[in-house]
Amino acid sequence: MLSKINHIGIAVTSLDAAVPFYRDNLGMAFTGTEEVAEQKVRVAFFQIGETKIELLEPTAEDSPIAKFLEKNGNGIHHIAYEVDDIEAAIAKLVADGARMIDSSPRNGAHGARIAFVHPKSSGGVLTELCQSGH
Ligand SMILES: CC[C@H](C(=O)O)C(=O)SCCNC(=O)CCNC(=O)[C@H](O)C(C)(C)COP(=O)(O)OP(=O)(O)OC[C@H]1O[C@@H](n2cnc3c(N)ncnc32)[C@H](O)[C@@H]1OP(=O)(O)O
Numbered sequence: 001m002l003s004k005i006n007h008i009g010i011a012v013t014s015l016d017a018a019v020p021f022y023r024d025n026l027g028m029a030f031t032g033t034e035e036v037a038e039q040k041v042r043v044a045f046f047q048i049g050e051t052k053i054e055l056l057e058p059t060a061e062d063s064p065i066a067k068f069l070e071k072n073g074n075g076i077h078h079i080a081y082e083v084d085d086i087e088a089a090i091a092k093l094v095a096d097g098a099r100m101i102d103s104s105p106r107n108g109a110h111g112a113r114i115a116f117v118h119p120k121s122s123g124g125v126l127t128e129l130c131q132s133g134h
Pocket residue numbers: 009036039041043054056064065067068071076077078080101107108109112114116118119120124125126128
């Protein structure tokens with residue numbers, strides 16, 4: 001079902017403030033930014049080996065990232081696993097009794113289709129399923 005870690009999501013109050021550490025200090029390949037209105041976030045991606053770092057900045061006060069930052073400040077927000085068939089993955093988790101935030105896939109960055117498992121069903125780690133858009 002899972003083929004790799006697609007990305008690790010890190011919540012930040014400011015992409016502009018956070019990008020230099022990953023790009024300049026750690027030397028990661030910065031692959032650009034994208035706004036995903038549906039999730040009320042602006043994201044910056046860095047490629048590291050076969051996985052990515054995804055920095056997330058809220059674009060609205062009611063963004064899920066804004067709420068997370070209010071409670072926790074900057075920090076690791078979620079882990080995203082790559083799946084070949086996101087509908088089948090959701091169906092398996094639902095059949096196993098997992099609580100899904102998204103019962104069907106939503107639009108993610110880079111044309112990906114994504115769905116989140118509620119932290120209550122994933123041992124407290126916000127877990128994203130991600131089927132690549134290309
Ligand atoms: C651009 C798309 C991109 C991509 O990969 O393509 C993305 O990754 S989009 C990322 C941003 N979008 C989301 O995170 C959507 C899914 N998240 C949600 O629906 C909410 O954030 C939710 C349901 C996880 C929490 O929202 P809620 O309003 O319920 O917030 P609370 O603070 O009341 O939290 C309830 C409960 O969950 C725990 N929690 C919240 N966030 C996290 C987290 N990131 N990791 C682990 N646990 C989390 C929180 O501590 C509360 O637990 P409790 O024991 O009840 O105190």
